[in-house]
Amino acid sequence: MKTVDDLIAEGVQDRHVLLRADFNVPLDGYSITDDGRIRAALPTITKLVGAGAKLLVMAHLGRIRDPEPLGRDKRSSLAPVAGRLGQLLDQRVSLAEDVVGQSARDVAGALTAGGVAMLANVRCEPRETGSGSERDALATELAELVPGGAFVSDGFGVVHREQASVYEIARKLPAYGGDLVARETEVLRRLTGDPARPYVVILGGSKVSDKLAVLQNLLPKVDTLLVGGAMCFTFLAAEGHDVGGSKLEAEQVDTCRRLLSEYADTLVLPVDVVVADAFAADANTRTVPVTEIPEGWMGLDVGPETVRLFGEKLADAATVFWNGPMGVFEMEPFAAGTTGVAEAVADSPSFSVIGGGDSASAIRAAGLDEERFGHISTGGGASLEFLEGKDLPGIAVLEEAS
Template identity: 40%
Template sequence: MTFRTLDDASDLAGKTALVRVDFNVPMEGGKVADDTRLRAALPTIQRLRDAGAKVALLAHFDRPKGKVVPEMSLRPVVQPLADLLGAPVRFADDCVGETARTAVAELDTGGVILLENVRFHGGEEKNDPAFAQQLAEVGDLYVNDAFSAAHRAHASTEGLARLLPAYAGESMRRELEALDAALGNPVKPVIGIVGGAKVSTKLDLLKNLVGRLDRLAIGGGMANTFLFAQGVDVGGSLAERDMADTAREILAEAEAKGCEILLPVDLVVATEVKPGAEVRTVKAGDALSDDDKILDAGPASVARLTAAIDASKTLIWNGPLGVFEVPPFDAATVATAKHVADRATSGALTAVGGGGDTVAALNHAGVADDMTFVSTAGGAFLEWMEGKALPGVEALRA
């Protein structure tokens, strides 16, 4: 990987590090409901404190659209962060100007301050050079620890990195190293699992992956579209029938590039989506009624997929294999996830997963902690998988 990290930064004592973090956390009743993103920032904050730097945290919260919206202040984050850090965290009512500069100047060595929501300024999302310059005046160096915002070319994610010595934080480093191991420079053979409802939302992803993977398993509603494109009866299932030609083009491209596509060979069918629904398992190609809905992959499909995983050294996963939120249609996702976890914990497989539904599915299976890495970055993770350059990452390249 060719990006600058804190290993490349020297003599930080007395300097102010402007650290872009993702504190866009879930709130309930004005209080932080999930502190996962706060915890993710702790290693970078502590490393900078230990080096004698002042730490000024930059973050956005919600979408105030360039206006000061009191309900979207970052102030409620201060005390939960201080509790996790075991040290005081100050707060500044602005992220630029005299307010920010004075508050930072008053910090002791190793002190931490959270600056107010960068999106209270219209220049943030416009990546306005003048606003980026105002941010730069508050600190001596820049650290990006918010991979989840790295796909956006905003002032605090891209513009600022062009004005100060810029480095990847510890959380950003972990994410980039994991993604490089999964897709950039993976140990082959590499298998991908892509699920979810619609092919149309993951076209760029599929087209990129078929040129980079040895095998690609397609599940969920997406698989129904591919099965329909091959003439398989999908009954009343969710399927983008108008995407059949596109699906056939992807299959042809995969064949030309030597990527084996794994579609379900047996299907779990029910007439309604509800917990404990009556189900039956049919072979792909069997006749279905208009009331039949394909809601999961069957056991033969899972067995074929796990065998393919056993023959692989690296796996990248985005999207469930069925309607995992409603048992019993979670069976294929859970069985596959547990198999992946076993391979990963034994050291036989580098297994990286990401995307909202994927994280939820891995947690549902109880194996998220057993994966090599699980990204919670959402859009940034997907754009990386699509092969797109992320502005916040490109700005950190050495």
């Protein structure tokens, strides 16, 4: 794909550039609790601003259940994002009140060289996720906001979505990949190509069904696959253990049993877990072997022996990919497993890739230096789909444009 560096070499002084970023940051009320995704886009943004572009940014925030009427629900407003981006850039970032309406046209038209503005939350526009013809029409209107301009895709967290601001827009304007998208793609291709070995993957999270495709695609390719999170209890049940009141996908037990049989030397399950008598931070807790989970108690984290076991596997790794927490890390009594595994990954001599989402949040919550990891992805869903072997529409369209 052509990159933002290619665009700058062609010249962007006084030229409009439409940038798709992933600014879907977590909020507490209207305060941003983790600005990692905004910071991840800064290299591309500062390059374009420094080169004199008139930068118009598209992004989404949250899940919009009812897109109409635009702007009525402050929870969907990008105002906190525009404010934080302005602080990081040390310049004002104006925010349009709509996506392609009069306010958007006015804000885009008022941009000067080196200036930055944002459109309203693109998912407040129903056509963003509509039918193909609806998305195409919206992309045409977006392109009209930047006459003679270019499109830069730097929201890796959305490149697996066939949406107007990600896919169709790249067919309306000269299209380029931003630094983040180029780096993410390079790293994931390194994992799917010829990774240094031993290659160890850690998968956590709630459901086997959510990770089944990536499990089936990775198991023949990796040396060790460590399983944690609530999904481990379906595997433990497949081994014949009583998992008490732990989360269990009964319909996936046979699949897990088959995988355990076929990849007995590859799959590694927890040996102990932290259980609780209720799903609450103040619940009664115990640490027990996986063979002794009490009736009615639920597993909410992996135990210290499991952290030690996983750490031994990681100590010898040359390549590591991690996606999904080891437990309910948002509750302090059940955070130690995730933190312990994060520290083991950080201590590993491997090239480590953190697969976005909760894993990245857990690293920041633990206060670990991000420089201790090879790469922290901004796209949990996108990185998983890439590792499943799927084509990502937002990447494919950039490569077509090259």
